Amino acid sequence: MISIIGIGPSPKDITLRALESIEKAEVVIGYKKYIDSIEDLLNGKEVIKKGMGDEIARVEMAIQKHLDGKQVALISSGDPGIFGMANVFFQLAGKYSGVQFEIIPGVTAANYGASLLGAPLHDFALISLSDILTPLSEIKRKIKHAALGGMVIALYNPISKTRKSPFREAIKILMNTINPATTVGFVKSSSQPPQITVTTLENLEEDQIDMSTIIIIGNSTTYVENGHMITPRGYVVKQPIHPLSKEFYEKFLNGESIDGPNRSCEYYPCHHHPQNCTFCYCPFYPCGDTSTGGHWIKDKGVWSCQDCEWIHHDATVKCIMEKLPEILDDVEDLKKKKKDLLKLRRECIFKTSQIK
Numbered sequence: 001m002i003s004i005i006g007i008g009p010s011p012k013d014i015t016l017r018a019l020e021s022i023e024k025a026e027v028v029i030g031y032k033k034y035i036d037s038i039e040d041l042l043n044g045k046e047v048i049k050k051g052m053g054d055e056i057a058r059v060e061m062a063i064q065k066h067l068d069g070k071q072v073a074l075i076s077s078g079d080p081g082i083f084g085m086a087n088v089f090f091q092l093a094g095k096y097s098g099v100q101f102e103i104i105p106g107v108t109a110a111n112y113g114a115s116l117l118g119a120p121l122h123d124f125a126l127i128s129l130s131d132i133l134t135p136l137s138e139i140k141r142k143i144k145h146a147a148l149g150g151m152v153i154a155l156y157n158p159i160s161k162t163r164k165s166p167f168r169e170a171i172k173i174l175m176n177t178i179n180p181a182t183t184v185g186f187v188k189s190s191s192q193p194p195q196i197t198v199t200t201l202e203n204l205e206e207d208q209i210d211m212s213t214i215i216i217i218g219n220s221t222t223y224v225e226n227g228h229m230i231t232p233r234g235y236v237v238k239q240p241i242h243p244l245s246k247e248f249y250e251k252f253l254n255g256e257s258i259d260g261p262n263r264s265c266e267y268y269p270c271h272h273h274p275q276n277c278t279f280c281y282c283p284f285y286p287c288g289d290t291s292t293g294g295h296w297i298k299d300k301g302v303w304s305c306q307d308c309e310w311i312h313h314d315a316t317v318k319c320i321m322e323k324l325p326e327i328l329d330d331v332e333d334l335k336k337k338k339k340d341l342l343k344l345r346r347e348c349i350f351k352t353s354q355i356k
């Protein structure tokens with residue numbers, strides 16, 4: 001049997017299944033740096049270390065040793081299926097008969113980096129910027145379409161000493177496709193402990209990045225809270241409907257509410273001028289999502305919308321009004337259909353975000 005084993009980003013992140021497979025192996029084959037990182041697990045085993053770029057030789061050797069009757073561990077960093085050894089293994093395995101194998105998944109850089117940054121991954125694309133095997137035109141196309149689709153993007157292999165243009169091209173495309181103020185996080189594993197940075201697309205500097213950096217580009221809903229990068233999913237936070245909101249939506253459903261700016265209100269403008277007051281009380285309250293400016297008032301359990309201007313923009317109101325009547329028949333629907341309401345909110349955030 002050949003076990004193609006993902007050892008994750010560091011020995012501390014190795015899975016139990018990977019450990020057991022390494023323990024069972026008689027021969028362990030891998031890139032020198034990765035083998036050295038698990039040296040203490042390899043006592044009494046035949047160890048074959050190879051250089052970078054020797055992937056084909058590593059797989060051929062693993063198959064040969066296996067066909068000689070050995071239990072083989074073929075080591076991959078991260079996860080073998082994500083820019084790892086599984087792909088090259090399948091390219092060659094068909095040449096031989098009787099090859100038995102298993103793939104042991106590992107923690108890939110995207111979820112390792114995400115765990116240090118917060119919770120940035122929600123519908124995401126993994127794209128390697130290495131143009132050694134993939135044409136740059138293909139990489140650029142994928143970045144553009146992933147960004148246009150509102151995907152969070154994890155960029156692997158962003159830069160090397162001799163390969164900088166894919167990174168520069170990627171940033172140029174992203175700057176022209178999404179809001180330059182989009183939240184970006186990166187984790188640099190070459191520093192110990194790993195360097196964790198949360199910034200914005202427009203402030204992402206080339207000299208902050210190296211080959212061992214995983215970069216996560218957020219989407220238009222990604223926000224930063226207490227230094228953590230979060231892309232919300234939109235879970236329903238249960239809360240009774242406030243009596244004033246109830247009163248407001250009773251009038252709204254009777255067609256008695258105000259459209260646009262309410263200049264006769266003594267609090268106008270409570271956010272910006274001119275502001276759209278159609279949703280003086282937000283149908284999504286409490287959204288629990290700081291991406292539009294709301295926040296929890298700590299220790300009071302109260303959600304504050306004081307800094308959310310989004311709900312008062314004409315484009316937002318237009319988008320909400322297109323679908324709200326389908327959801328809201330009764331004031332109680334503000335509670336009962338909260339999931340649908342939050343989906344509408346999300347749809348409108350994407351529609352009103354500055355995708356060029």
Ligand code: SF4
Nearest residue numbers: 282285287294305308
């Ligand atoms: S006003 Fe803004 S922050 Fe407040 S609940 Fe509505 S969308 Fe969320």
